[in-house]
Each structure stands twice: as structure tokens, then as C-alpha cells.
Amino acid sequence: MITVQSAYVTQTKCDVGRLVRDSSRAGIRFLPDSRAGGNRFCYNYLMAFSVSLLKLAVSETAGSLLRFPYWWYTEGLSRMVRVLRDGLVFRYRSYAIGLWAKNILVPMYGQYDITGRLVSFFMRFVILVWRCAAFAVEALFNVVLVVLWIAMPVLSLVMLLEPLTRPFIG
DSSP states (O other), rough: EEEEEOOOOOOOOOHHHHHHHHHHHHEEEOOOTTTOOOTBOHHHHHHHHHHHHHHHHHHHHHHHHHHHHHIIIIIIIHHHHHHHHHHHHHHHHHHTTTHHHHHTTGGGOOSSSSSHHHHHHHHHHHHHHHHHHHHHHHHHHHHHHHHHHHHHHHHHHHHHHHHHHHHHHH
């Protein structure tokens, strides 16, 4: 908690209510100045408020930079995997691969003769193969996305530091 008391400045006007609300969020407690009246406030109040906001911004930024790798590889990765898994479950259900496999020997359109059964089997087999191939491509794409998610911070750091190390390499 920062406590501020300072000299009175008559030329500056401000919304004191907003200043006090914002300062309470930043951890500043203003002491009343008996010479300040109405909507006037002390210059040092504003300066202390600005400095404390700058300290808060720097500490939050540094904290975020330090927490980022932990979040990226734990919670972020688990969210990414969960979203991709849910997408694959949705695709599996929308492709109805299990239903097509279950009904592969059932003749289409009630054609129970040998020709109807053969045409139905081959049509369903081709459709089932294409749906399985599409599902496999989507699953492979999701695996690539997870690998990229894992590698992205390291690759970004390497790309950021590479120009800095170039003069030393030769």
C-alpha cells in the first residue's frame, strides 16, 4: 500500500472520484489535503498514481512473461488437446463411420438379389474407405497442430535470438 500526501496545486483539475477509484485498484491510499477543495487535487497525487501504475504494469508484464511457459505447456496444451479431441469426436459422429461399417452387408433400396447386394457392398465400402481416409487426414492434421503448439515457443525464441547470435558465429 502506497500512502501519498503532497503540496496543493490550483491550476490542475481532475475527476477526483475516478482518480480515487483507479488508485484503490492500484493500491494507493490518498491522505486528505486540507487546502484541496472541490475537484482540485495535488500534483504529487497524480505523479504517485502514475508511478504506481507504471510499477503495476511492469510487474504484471514481468509476471506474465514468467508465467507464460508454464501456462503454454500445461493449461494451454490441455485446452488445445481437448478442443481438438472434441472436434475429432464430432467428425467421427458426423462421418458415421461405425454406422456405415455396421450396415456394409445390408442391401440398399431393398435389392436382395446378388447384384443389389454386390453393388450395395462396393458402394458402401468405397464410401467407408473415403470417410476413414478423411478422418485419418483430419486426425493427422490435429497431431501436427499439437506438435506445432509444443514447438512454437522454442521456435519463436530461436528465431528471435538468431539475429543476435549471427555476429558471433561468423
